Amino acid sequence: QVRVVESGGGSVQAGGSLRLSCVASPVIDSCMGWFRQAPGKQREGVAAIYAGGARTLHEESAKGRFTISQDNGKNTVYLQMHNLKPEDTAMYYCTAGTLQACVSWASSGPDSGTRFGTWGQGTQVTVSS
Secondary structure, eight states, X not given: OOEEEEEOOEEEETTOOEEEEEEEESSOOXXXXXXXEOTTSOOEEEEEEEGGGTEEEEOTTTTTTEEEEEEGGGTEEEEEEOSOOGGGOEEXXXXXXXXXXXXXXXXXXXXXXTTOOEEOOOEEXXXXX
């Protein structure tokens, strides 16, 4: 079973950038995703990547500012975040799942992540105004 470990979170001012990393072991799974959860709010999908990195999905909150990518040689999935806003403040989680998880996301949205079976411990992102 794939295990994932996130890193790269931190505190930045609005307009700043961060790059989150997710190392998967032993290898990147068929579908990898990033979710986030702010205090008192439901977990929400941010972006996903599948088909060996050829296909990506970005939710509206991420479009134009965040980019998901993967480096197969490093078994690492990245979430590059630019122009961060205070409302991006949340715990960010990396997740891994079967191809069906991404296919379902593409057709009907990320749900709350119930289609994914593996989760990391999360990395905190805090954006101040």
